[in-house]
Amino acid sequence: MTVQPTIATFAERHIGPRNSDAETMLKQLGYTSLEDLVDTAVPANIRQSAPLELPAARSEAEVLADLRALAAKNITAVQMIGQGYYDTITPPVIRRNVVESPAWYTAYTPYQPEISQGRLEALLNFQTMVSDLTGLEIANASLLDEATAVAEAVLLMRRANKKHADGKTVLDADLLPQTIAIVKGRAEALDFEIEVADLSAGLPEGEISGIVLQQPGVSGHVADHSKVIADAKERGAMVTVAADLLALTLITPPGEQGADIAVGNTQRFGVPLFFGGPHAAYMAVHKGVERQLPGRLVGVSKDNAGLPAYRLALQTREQHIRREKATSNICTAQALLAIVAGMYGVYHGPEGLKAIAQRAHNQTRALASVLKGAGLELVSEHFFDTLTVKVPGKAADVIKAAEAKGINLRVIDADHVGISTGESTTAEHLSAVAEAFGVAGAAEDIAAGLSAEPEGFGLEQGMQRTSSYMQHPVFHSHRSETQMLRYLRRLSDRDLALDRTMIPLGSCTMKLNATAEMESMTWPEFASIHPFAPAHQTKGWRELIEDLEARLSTITGYAGVSIQPNAGSQGEYAGLLAIRRYHLSRGDEQRNVCLIPASAHGTNAASAVLAGMKVVVVATAQDGTIDHSDLNAKIEQHKDSLSAIMITYPSTHGVYDADVREVCDAVHAAGGQVYIDGANLNALVGLAQPGKFGGDVSHLNLHKTFCIPHGGGGPGVGPVAVAEHLVPFLPGNAALAEHEGKGVPVSASEYGSAGVLPISWAYVAMMGGEGLTNATKTALLAGNYIASRLNEYFPVLYTGNDGLVAHECILDLRELTAKSGVTAEDVAKRLIDFGFHAPTLSFPVAGTLMVEPTESEDLAEIERFIEAMIAIRGEIDQVIKGDFSVEESPLRLSPHTAAAAISSDWDRKYSREQGVFPVPGLKQDKYFAPVGRIDGAAGDRNLVCSCPPIEEFAN
Structure with a gap:
């Protein structure tokens, strides 16, 4: 009889410790089985009585086939709906080497800047691009989406406008409807007045805290807002403009018109539609209110050798510190998507972005000329890439006719249809749209319109941008794919992400992001779907979401x-x-x-x-x-x-x-x-x-x-x-x-950031109820193993029944700090020399480290971390014994860069080997931080929203 070989299940691939490893770990803890450990750690009065009733676990191949079947239920179309979301082209070099690269997508928030220089530079590119395009001095490193960014701007205006903080907020009627809804929701909870008004007719009566304008408006109208902005300022109100960044390559930016704040979405900078997200919103402000800016802000500081280095500036604003005094509850940015958008700007440069914008604008003008020539009326004669066309009583017919040609237009009401062009729009698409409006044989007129500027409408003369933007060398140095590929690789090599090392962050659970989970995210049948596409075109998405919500209900009860x-x-x-x-x-x-x-x-x-x-x-x-x-x-x-x-x-x-x-x-x-x-x-x-x-x-x-x-x-x-x-x-x-x-x-x-939901759906489907439960048990095992092994070196602060923790533990360094002067931050920086991201620093208790290994880390990696921590304790003991002072120790002078290690001026109290290779295994596989310890105070004083030139690094 032939015995079939056993093929590892996905759960066995996801969970790090093998059976023999688990036995070793249990022995250390004094338990004979994982079930005994769990029964002791988890209070009996909260335990669920039955296993999770989820579908049986599926293999990677089966789940990918299931996802293909779901994707096939979505209907792809040419998306000309607009309303804040556009067809765009993700350059393949960016898609493959950022969106689909674990070096970028498995990285953590750059709270440890010495090992985050690559992504911090990428985010600074984003900030610089946004600041330049909006004409405002300071931009943040992304927010969640345009609507919530506008809501954050409204709250910022109410905080910053001390004279009229209690005044109403006025929203222009031409704002995106979803933005108005989100702002109204915020206002209802916080009990302040919102008025929606046609600001082209002037400001309403009453005390006003701030106004919000849209540029271009949801109707497509491009307005000269300078007068209403000036009127608002005269009445003591602040001004926010929700602006399309691509349009700002052609039209006067908000900062030059006098706005205080600009917000918007960067989705059309190479980020797929993703059925609504994730997309990186942005916020830019004039100087003077940057310390109230929500989200994260990358600034330029210097390291202990005087070299320029990036860090998150004003970190005391972060919400886990400010708590009920926080100006916002934002703690997650859209960093990966901001990096994509920023790299899109790097790859195309200002000339390329302007050419894309000009092409979209020319296409809209050509279509507008054809429609007007056929007797159709446009809502606005001044537009960038969006038209609203009056079709009394015939909107449904036009929408249906366009859909029959594979094109989605915007349903406004029974009498109006919206059309938005974009980077991927072609002359054929325009001709098909014209036919949907009943204008047959428009191909020649469309072609003529694309080659000759129509007269009488388009951008107003006074609205055409004359100022320069994106002049930093980074936006002019990476035009070829070879250069771009190497730039992306060079930045990612500066960082430590999960593809290189365990990231043992308590509370943040940095575990395996399996390739099979990630794979479907960029399939066109998922990625190219507009969030406002007709429901019958999105059956696959809705089925996946409904099933994921049901599984999460089962899991949580x-x-x-x-x-x-x-x-x-x-x-x-x-x-x-x-x-x-x-x-x-x-x-x-x-x-x-x-x-x-x-x-x-x-x-x-x-x-x-x-x-x-x-x-x-x-x-x-x-x-x-x-x-x-x-x-x-x-x-x-x-x-x-x-x-x-x-x-x-x-x-x-x-x-x-x-x-x-x-x-x-x-x-x-x-x-x-x-x-x-x-x-x-x-x-x-x-x-x-x-x-x-x-x-x-x-x-x-x-x-x-x-x-x-x-x-x-x-x-x-x-x-x-x-x-x-x-x-x-x-x-x-x-x-x-x-x-x-x-x-x-x-x-x-x-559905929020729908684009990433297939990842979690695939994880739950491949793990099944038993696999998910085993993952939890193994997470408890790993957390307790580390607590047990390190307790004699760094006491575990809190424990539960029988001295056990849950999936994470807090290592208390406060007594050691009192004896030696070595801080938890010193330990965090020294771990970089061992090739580790630090645990969570000083949260929830100051002077401690919170460690969470997760179920995905195998015993070898856990032991490597334990070895590093024991070695660090030995160096703390050296300080206590007087071998060197804390200021002269490898802990305070870490991380050690390659430049420091080979310097002929080495005069430290410890050997180069102790500094650079504190344990033998590092001699074969060593990560060098690109910068040394960063000066945080200098970074907060230097909120420069620009990348330093390469000469500064050379000097």
Whole structure:
């Protein structure tokens, strides 16, 4: 009898430790089986009683075939809908070497700048491009989408306008409809007035905090906004312009017209439609308000050798530090997509971008000329790439005729149709559109229109841009594919991402992003679908999303899930809005107090403030659990106004608190709701369901537990899962006036960052219920193994039953720091010399490191990290013994660059070998940080939104 060879399942590929490795790890912990470890660590009163009822695990080949079948149910078309989303061409060199490259997509947020110089330079390119095109001095490193970026700008204007902070915000009626819906949702929760008005007719009466204009408008109209901007300034209002970056290559930028803020989307800079996202929004501001700018800002500093170096500037603004005083709850950017957009600008340069814009504009003028010649009326004679055409009573017929030719146009109403051209539009597409409007045989006229400028309409003379932009050498140096390929490789080589090393970040769960999960993301049947395409063209997308939401409901134990929130912070916000709407629906308008433990993620407090709630902090007990006496006192004090409590489970301290049901019961008894932060769900899947042990709502992190890669700081997806009574308050569709009768929308498109959802769908499908549960168990094993092995060198701060942690542990360095002066930051920087990204630094407890190895790391890599940490402890002991001072130690002088290692001026108190090769294994495989320790204070003083010239590096 022939014995068939055993082929490894996907779960076995995803989970790092082999069976023999697991036995070694269990032996270290004193357990004979993984089940015994889990039974001891996880409180029995929260354990789920039955295995996850999910479809059986599928192989990689089977899941890819399933995805092909789903993709085939989507109908690809020429997308001329516009409304903020456009067909674009992703240069293959960027698609293959950024979007599809693990060197870029597996990187973490660049909080450790010495090992993030490549992606920081790429993000600075993005900022520089945005700043130049908008005509404003400072731009951030991306936001989530255009609609939420406008909402952030509205809040910024209200903060920065001290004189009229309480005035109303006026939105121009020509804004994108989804933007108006998002801003109205923010305003409702924060209780300030929004007025939508036709600003071409002038400003409305009353006190105004700020106004928002669209350039071009959703109608396509390109307006000279200089007068309304001047009028607004005269009345003490601030001004935001939502601007199409591509149009700004041809028309006068917002900064030159006097605007304070510019926001928008960079999707058409080479980023696929992705059924609505992920896409990188942008925000640029004039000098003076940059310290209130939401999101991240890359600045230029210097390292300990005086060389220029990049870092995230003004990091104290980051929301996990500012908490309830945060100006925004944004914690995830769209870094990967910002890098794509920035590299699109690098590859094409200013001349190339202008040529793409001019081509789109010429096509629109040619089509407009043909339609006008046939007697059709245009809403505006001044446009860039979008037309609104009057067709009384015939809009549906035109839309249908265009669709029959494989083209999607915008449905406005029964009498109007919208048309938007783009980078991939051809003369044939224009002729087909003309035919859909009843203009036959237009090919020759279209061709003539493309070769000769029509007279009488287009851009107003005074609106044509005359200023230069993107003059930095980086936008003129990489025109050939060879140059671009090498530039991308050179930047990625400067960084440490998950494709090189374990990233043991507590709370952030940096685990395998499998190739099979990633593969379908760029298939045209998924990537080229417009978010507002007709529903019958998007059946595959909707089926995938519905199935993913159902599987997430099963996993979490909740009744309903919405994947609309495009970041974990937005999932928090959506969950709190659902709670708020629930209380209002019951007449409990006074319930606005949100209890938040002192140890909670900082975005919790920021999200609560944005949802119109008052934050009340609950103390932490000595053992890291919630202080019950303080909790009970706060509940009693606020029982009539209690809206919710926000808790993280397992706790932010990395422990399964045994009292979670007790906390939930106490809040419910007082009429409040329980929000359970899903950031640590990787320690629960298959073992316990927050929807069953007391939660009313949770947000999940698909970029953590469900394998969407971090992408250098985004994309993220933060689905919100709710109990039955909150289902009616899940986010609605911002593109529909009534939001389908649901709750407040939180993203511009109905399904948020849909483009990355196939990743999580594939992960869950390939793992199955058993695989997901085994992954959770192994994550607990790995976390406890590291805690056990390192406890004698760096004490573990908090533990639960039998001294166990959950999937992560906090290493306490405070006593060592008191004895030696060596800080947790010194350890973080020294780990770079060992080829490791640091654990989470000083969160949630200052002076500590929080470590999470994840289930994907095998024992060899875990041991390599343990070896590094033990060696570092030895160097701390050298400081304590007096072998060298902390200032002279390899810890304070790390990381060691190659230039420092070979310098003839080496005069350090330790050998080059100790500095550069502290353990033998590094001699064969060594990562050198491109810069030394970076001066953070200098970076905050130097908010230069420009890349330094190469000569500075040479000098």
